Amino acid sequence: MAALFQAPTAFSSSNSLDSNKFNHSPSPRSLSERKSSILTVRSDARSNPLLNSAAHKPHRFITNAVATKPDTSLASTSSKPGHELLLFEALREGLEEEMERDPRVCVMGEDVGHYGGSYKVTKGLATKFGDLRVLDTPIAENSFTGMGIGAAMTGLRPIIEGMNMGFLLLAFNQISNNCGMLHYTSGGQFKIPVVIRGPGGVGRQLGAEHSQRLESYFQSIPGIQMVACSTPYNAKGLMKAAIRSENPVILFEHVLLYNLKDRIPDEEYVLSLEEAEMVRPGEHVTILTYSRMRYHVMQAAKTLVNKGYDPEVIDIRSLKPFDLHTIGKSVKKTHRVLIVEECMRTGGIGASLTAAITENFNDDLDAPIVCLSSQDVPTPYAGTLEEWTVVQPAQIVTAVEQLCQ
Amino acid sequence: MASSSWLLMRRSRALIHHKNFSFYSLFSSSSCSSSSPLLKKPHAQSAGYSNNYSSAHHHFRFLRRFESTKAEAAQLELQHYVTDDDDNNRAIDFPGGKVAFTSEMRFISEASQKRVPCYRVLDDNGMAMKYSNYVQISKEMAVKMYSDMVTLQTMDSIFYEVQRQGRISFYLTSIGEEAVNIGSAAALSSDDIILPQYREPGVLLWRGFTLQQFVDQLFGNKSDLGKGRQMPIHYGSNKHNYFTVSSPIATQLPQAVGAAYSLKMDGKSACAVTYFGDGSTSEGDFHAGLNFAAVMDAPVIFICRNNGWAISTPVEEQFRSDGVVVKGQAYGIWSIRVDGNDALAVYSAVHTAREIAIKEKRPVLIEALTYRVGHHSTSDDSTKYRPIDEIEYWKMERNPVNRFKRWVERNGWWNDSNESELRSSLRKQLMQAIQVAEKAQKPPLEDMFNDVYDRLPSNLEEQERVLREIVKKHPEDYPSDVPL
Numbered sequence: 001m002a003a004l005f006q007a008p009t010a011f012s013s014s015n016s017l018d019s020n021k022f023n024h025s026p027s028p029r030s031l032s033e034r035k036s037s038i039l040t041v042r043s044d045a046r047s048n049p050l051l052n053s054a055a056h057k058p059h060r061f062i063t064n065a066v067a068t069k070p071d072t073s074l075a076s077t078s079s080k081p082g083h084e085l086l087l088f089e090a091l092r093e094g095l096e097e098e099m100e101r102d103p104r105v106c107v108m109g110e111d112v113g114h115y116g117g118s119y120k121v122t123k124g125l126a127t128k129f130g131d132l133r134v135l136d137t138p139i140a141e142n143s144f145t146g147m148g149i150g151a152a153m154t155g156l157r158p159i160i161e162g163m164n165m166g167f168l169l170l171a172f173n174q175i176s177n178n179c180g181m182l183h184y185t186s187g188g189q190f191k192i193p194v195v196i197r198g199p200g201g202v203g204r205q206l207g208a209e210h211s212q213r214l215e216s217y218f219q220s221i222p223g224i225q226m227v228a229c230s231t232p233y234n235a236k237g238l239m240k241a242a243i244r245s246e247n248p249v250i251l252f253e254h255v256l257l258y259n260l261k262d263r264i265p266d267e268e269y270v271l272s273l274e275e276a277e278m279v280r281p282g283e284h285v286t287i288l289t290y291s292r293m294r295y296h297v298m299q300a301a302k303t304l305v306n307k308g309y310d311p312e313v314i315d316i317r318s319l320k321p322f323d324l325h326t327i328g329k330s331v332k333k334t335h336r337v338l339i340v341e342e343c344m345r346t347g348g349i350g351a352s353l354t355a356a357i358t359e360n361f362n363d364d365l366d367a368p369i370v371c372l373s374s375q376d377v378p379t380p381y382a383g384t385l386e387e388w389t390v391v392q393p394a395q396i397v398t399a400v401e402q403l404c405q
Numbered sequence: 406m407a408s409s410s411w412l413l414m415r416r417s418r419a420l421i422h423h424k425n426f427s428f429y430s431l432f433s434s435s436s437c438s439s440s441s442p443l444l445k446k447p448h449a450q451s452a453g454y455s456n457n458y459s460s461a462h463h464h465f466r467f468l469r470r471f472e473s474t475k476a477e478a479a480q481l482e483l484q485h486y487v488t489d490d491d492d493n494n495r496a497i498d499f500p501g502g503k504v505a506f507t508s509e510m511r512f513i514s515e516a517s518q519k520r521v522p523c524y525r526v527l528d529d530n531g532m533a534m535k536y537s538n539y540v541q542i543s544k545e546m547a548v549k550m551y552s553d554m555v556t557l558q559t560m561d562s563i564f565y566e567v568q569r570q571g572r573i574s575f576y577l578t579s580i581g582e583e584a585v586n587i588g589s590a591a592a593l594s595s596d597d598i599i600l601p602q603y604r605e606p607g608v609l610l611w612r613g614f615t616l617q618q619f620v621d622q623l624f625g626n627k628s629d630l631g632k633g634r635q636m637p638i639h640y641g642s643n644k645h646n647y648f649t650v651s652s653p654i655a656t657q658l659p660q661a662v663g664a665a666y667s668l669k670m671d672g673k674s675a676c677a678v679t680y681f682g683d684g685s686t687s688e689g690d691f692h693a694g695l696n697f698a699a700v701m702d703a704p705v706i707f708i709c710r711n712n713g714w715a716i717s718t719p720v721e722e723q724f725r726s727d728g729v730v731v732k733g734q735a736y737g738i739w740s741i742r743v744d745g746n747d748a749l750a751v752y753s754a755v756h757t758a759r760e761i762a763i764k765e766k767r768p769v770l771i772e773a774l775t776y777r778v779g780h781h782s783t784s785d786d787s788t789k790y791r792p793i794d795e796i797e798y799w800k801m802e803r804n805p806v807n808r809f810k811r812w813v814e815r816n817g818w819w820n821d822s823n824e825s826e827l828r829s830s831l832r833k834q835l836m837q838a839i840q841v842a843e844k845a846q847k848p849p850l851e852d853m854f855n856d857v858y859d860r861l862p863s864n865l866e867e868q869e870r871v872l873r874e875i876v877k878k879h880p881e882d883y884p885s886d887v888p889l
Contacts (some may be wrong), residue, residue, distance in 0.1 A: 016719025106670070132670055138700055143659035143693030150677075153648060154598060156670065158663070177653050178660070186641045186649035187631040188856040225855050245858040274862075321864050 023364035046162035069364060082265045082297060084139060088258040090232035093119045094239035095159065097268065099129055102157065105243055107160030108135040108144055109198075112299050119199055119258050124366045135265060139258055145171035149178050153190045156380030157243060165200030165252065166212035166359040179248045187380050195242040196250045201292055201342055202379050202390050203255035209384075211379035213317050216254055218347045226319040227273055228252040228291045237271030245273060252319070256397065282312035285336040285400055290316045293340045293391060319349055327353075328361055335366040336403050345373045434685045462808035478562055479696025514615065520727050523774055524754060525744035529803070531811025539753040542591075549611075549814050550591050554806045555695060557607045559617070559831045561779070564623060565841060568637075568783045573623045577636045579604045581746075581778030584805035585710050587611055588751030589773075591679070593759060596675035599647045604777075605680045612645040620838040626845040626886075632856070633848040650887060651704045655685040658694030658707070665703035666830040667768060676704040676762040678755075678881040686729050695736040697767035705768040706758045707738075710745065712777035717790040733770035745773030749812070763857065849888045850876070 029240035085093070099105045107122055113136040116123030126134040137144040141162060142168040162168040168175070175196065183191050202211040215226055225247050229235035235253070240313050279294065280301060289297045294315045312330055316323060331337055338355060341350040350371040357369055372391045380386055410813065430441065434652035496503045526539040542550070561578040562590075568576040579586055581818050586607025593599075599608055618630070625633035628644055631649065634653055640648025648664075651657065657673060667673050685691055698705045709729045713720055726732060733740025739761060743754045758769040776799040780787040787796065813819045854869045861869075876883045 105540055132666075134487065135666070135701070136618045138696055140659075140689070140693030140697070143662075143697055145692070146423045146656055146659030146668065146690060147663035147697060150600065150648075150657075150660030151667045152663070153660070154664045154667035156663075173653060174659075177657055178651055182651065183859075184521060184651060184856045185631060185639065185651070186643070187629065187634065189630060189641060189643035190649060191859065225858070321862055324863075 001327065011379055012381075026400035043187040051212070061104065066166065069143075082263045083259050084261060084263045085236050086258065087229075087232045087253075087260040088119050088121050088264075090236040090264060091176055091229075091239050091253070092123065094236035095122065095243075096125060096128070098240055098243040099125065099133065101242075102153060102248070105157045105159065106133040106135065106151070107159045108137055108148055110137060110139055110144075112136060112161050115131065115163060119255075120255075121258075122161070128228045133186065141167050142172075145174040146178065148194050149174060149182070152192045152194045152248075153182065157193050157195075159195040159197060162196065162198030164206075164210050164212075164255075165198045165214045166210055168196065168198060168214060169212070169217070170270040171196075172217070173179040175218065175224070175248075175250075180221040183247075184223060187268045192244050192248050194248045194390065195239075196248065196252060197239075197242075199253045199255040199258070201252075201254040201256070202349060202374070202386065205381055205383055205386060206255065206379075207381050211332050212373075213343045213348070214250075216343045218250060219320055219349060219352060223313065223355045224320065225249045225273055226252065227317055228254075228292045228319055230254070230257060230291050230315055232260060233264045234271060234277060234315075234335060236264060237269055238273065238317070240268075240270045241273045247318070248322045249273065249347060250315070252291065256292055259301050273321055274318045274321060275364060277315040277317050279313075280311065280317050282310040282334070284310045284334060284404055285338055286330040286334045287311050287313045287326070287338045287396070287400070289340040290319065290349070291342060293342050296393050297340050297396055300400070301394035303393065303397050304400055307397075307401075311400060311403060316353070317390075322353060322356055324356060326358060327357065328364075331357060333365045335364055338399055338403055339369065339371040339373075340396055341371070341373050342390060343373050345371075346376050348373055367403055370403055372396065374397055406690070416696065420427070421888075432509070457528045462714070485810065487789065492872070515660045516727050517731075521730050521742045523742045523744050524750050525747045526749040526753065527747050527808060528810055529808065531808045533749070533812065539749050540592075542752065544816070546591060547813050547816070548818055550587050550752075551669060551806075551809055551819060552588045552730060553590075553607065553611055553619055554809060554826075556831055557583050557586060557610060557617075558806055559828065560606070560610075560619065560835065561707065563832070563835050563839075564620075565779070565783065567623075572843060573637055575783055576623070577603065577638050577782035578779035579607060580855045581776045581799055581805070582710055582712060583607060584748040584751055585708070585745045585773045585775055588748040589680075589708055589755040592752045592755035593648065593678060594675065596673065597666070597682055597759070598661075599645075599677065600661045600664065600679045601640075601650055602654070602657065602685065602710075604682065606638070606640060608680075609642065609645060609647045610641055611855065612642075612647065614640065615643060615646075616834055617838045617841065618642075620842040621845070624842040624845070625844055625847065627846060627848045628842075629848070632852045634852070651854070655681055655688035655690040655694070657681070658685070658688075658690045659697060660695045661705050661707070662694055662701060662703045665698065665702060665705045665768075667690040669702075669704060676706055676759055678706045678759075680706065680708045680710060682716065683709065683711040683713065683723055683729065684716060684851075685709075686732065687723055695733070695738055695770065699737040702766045704762040706755065706762055707733075707768060708755070709772045711772050712745075712775045714737075714777050714781070714787070716781045716785060719791075728772055728774070730770065730772040738768050738770050740770035740772065742772045742774065742788060744752050745775030746803055746808065748805060748809040760787070775805070784857050798853055807874045847884070847887045 095107070099107075099401055107125065109117070111118060112122040113126040113131060113134050114137075116126075137147070145160055145168070148160040151158050162171070179192055179194060179196075200212060200214055202213075207321055215228065218224065218226060225245065227238050227242065227249065229238045229251065238251060242251050279298065287297050287301075294313070297313055301313055304311050312334055314326060314330055316327070337349045339353055341348055343349050345351075350373050354369045354371050358365075374389050374391065377389060379389055463790050496505045524536045526533055528534050557579060561580050564573070564576050565578055582604060586605055590608040590611035595612060599605075601608065610619075619640065621628040621837075622631060625637075627633070631639065635649070636652075639650040639652070641647060648657065648660070657679050658681060659679040665677035668677065681691065686701040697703070699708070711720065711729055715723055720728070728742065730740045730742040741754055741758070744750050747794065754771055757773055761767065762769050778796060778800045810819065850873065851869065854865045857865060873889065876889065
């Protein structure tokens with residue numbers, strides 16, 4: 001489970017190369033154009049200029065955090081390192097690199113083949129790797145998850161795509177009873193290095209059944225790891241890490257984040273599955289969040305900064321296990337914690353995180369932990385109601401103000 | 406030898422098809438000619454829905470499975486689909502292909518007139534029937550098969566008693582299904598991947614799992630490959646290509662497709678073989694697993710042990726179809742019904758199925774009809790829901806081990822002294838193994854926490870540390886035979 005750490009020195013030397021290869025269209029770069037050195041970056045914003053720039057880029061996210069329009073800074077980015085792409089392309093890039101690197105990696109799911117996946121994460125892969133490695137399955141989530149598990153036990157490394165995370169509720173039996181357990185119950189004889197991924201979270205009027213937050217339901221399953229990506233950078237890094245992990249990993253993507261555009265390094269990099277990401281260092285309050293709520297928090301952070309507050313924003317990324325090291329360090333510094341999540345109030349990630357922090361860092365807290373989550377209701381279809389079931393920046397600002405009194 | 410039997414079966418498939426057609430036409434008097442039989446011949450036609458429904462429904466619901474159906478057959482006159490020459494020219498295109506159309510509105514009956522026949526080689530007295538075609542086996546093979554069937558039988562009766570004595574917590578027997586277990590195992594190669602349900606320890610036995618290894622798992626001691634984590638009977642061995650048993654029913658079926666898919670990607674000359682009972686065929690995973698295997702051209706052999714009972718639910722209450730074999734065609738899978746208590750028939754069918762699966766890269770479904778002589782498990786008393794004389798009948802008169810024994814003996818390959826030698830040796834070995842297993846240490850405390858992930862994460866490390874502290878403080882509250 002340990003990741004490699006290297007000083008991010010490779011960037012400076014790549015500038016000259018990249019300026020020739022820069023192109024405006026967000027298409028994936030071919031592997032041959034990139035350098036082969038592996039770069040694994042610690043998510044410590046201070047030492048890594050790239051991460052800082054990604055975090056502070058002025059995203060125009062209002063209450064509808066979805067795709068950015070290509071902003072005017074595009075014209076001036078020809079001298080910056082790396083290449084630009086959308087989040088779903090970053091996922092695809094990570095997937096493609098891993099499939100090239102290891103012939104045992106394969107993808108299975110509904111419409112992942114020539115259709116390219118419902119969110120186009122697997123577009124073009126079937127043509128490149130063949131129908132056997134990018135497998136279209138009939139509609140039976142429990143069964144293709146089971147199929148992935150059987151294939152993994154026999155030596156392959158499948159990536160199982162749920163068309164929407166909510167459908168994976170049908171695969172709960174296989175995920176809980178087999179995926180999480182068989183390594184243990186077989187006495188370590190069989191391992192299950194699968195990656196289960198798919199879009200989840202509250203979208204834009206997708207209806208209650210397509211707005212599930214499955215991280216709440218899966219978090220107790222022993223034997224699995226859960227990570228949530230939120231930027232193109234961490235999407236690619238986490239995808240690669242998940243594929244290389246020997247444990248079953250569930251990678252949570254968010255429906256509304258697929259069209260996020262950002263610049264990522266050309267060099268190969270793999271992130272750590274168990275690490276949180278420091279988005280914005282600060283002094284007054286620790287705001288813990290993940291996935292789409294990160295953007296609502298950052299939006300609120302702008303307002304808070306204007307009001308004179310200095311929030312520290314951490315994208316926890318690893319939902320199981322929690323990165324209590326990074327979180328603990330932050331709590332010891334700020335003594336106030338606000339959790340902002342999309343899960344429902346009862347039994348969500350926020351609930352577990354509150355318990356974990358209280359147990360471990362109670363002495364460091366100056367105030368009770370505040371957790372902002374969605375209400376315990378199925379997501380309504382009406383747009384206005386849907387908006388209010390999800391935590392909005394205004395609520396975050398109010399909560400911080402109250403916390404810091 | 407083996408491939409010629411396959412060819413024979415292939416040719417006879419066409420034959421069987423035609424036989425069915427002619428059979429139906431015998432009963433329906435307007436087989437090929439009339440265009441509206443409904444109105445013209447009332448006495449012969451039963452094309453009306455209600456007629457078919459009540460008589461066929463009655464036929465399957467209230468008759469015992471194994472009784473002959475010839476009395477009822479005469480009354481059922483199903484109008485089978487017959488395509489006239491005219492119809493062939495009038496075909497229409499739809500997604501999925503061309504289909505001929507007809508102006509007759511006819512519903513397909515819920516069941517064929519006759520049940521799918523059952524392939525068997527030996528009669529009840531262990532004599533090879535005339536004109537039977539089967540895959541020949543050598544003396545060595547036959548003796549090993551018979552010995553393993555006896556071993557399985559002996560293991561089952563002894564371990565059941567051990568549970569009753571309170572020395573192990575749980576057990577379930579495979580009594581009555583020895584032929585399915587060993588007959589199928591013998592026809593496979595060690596490269597074939599086995600995904601069992603839980604009533605197939607014979608397959609593991611055949612592959613070389615020792616008696617000591619079986620007992621170690623039952624006692625959950627430190628020699629158990631599963632490190633004491635699973636309940637008894639949940640054997641698993643990577644070395645023997647036998648996937649660890651997982652309790653939920655039918656979950657292994659889609660996994661078998663995945664394993665076969667992996668073999669296909671590697672280009673191996675092997676297949677995945679998965680076992681399940683009649684009850685499993687109600688689970689969603691059964692249907693999806695078969696469908697997937699067919700769509701993906703996966704080399705899987707699906708072996709259904711239709712033993713008549715799913716705990717207390719008899720097959721009449723499990724499904725309304727003619728058993729499990731008819732479901733194969735619904736998914737586009739070659740299927741066969743086999744006398745599961747006939748070791749030679751099981752052997753031949755599985756042997757052939759394996760060739761089909763591997764050479765043609767397609768799944769095969771085998772329904773082995775048999776009977777669960779024992780209780781579902783040690784937590785069950787089946788005399789509460791089925792008559793004792795039924796159990797006795799299957800235990801004695803339809804015993805698969807005795808039946809095969811007569812065939813082996815008749816060939817001059819086995820005699821009474823071999824028998825007594827084998828049985829007494831087995832008893833000794835088993836008793837010895839049980840003693841050793843009982844005395845052995847349990848797995849250490851650390852085995853409670855490792856293998857949840859590939860390496861011990863910090864939270865589990867913490868939880869282990871906390872547990873050790875508690876045990877140290879209160880040693881009298883914790884078992885003494887678990888090494889710390």
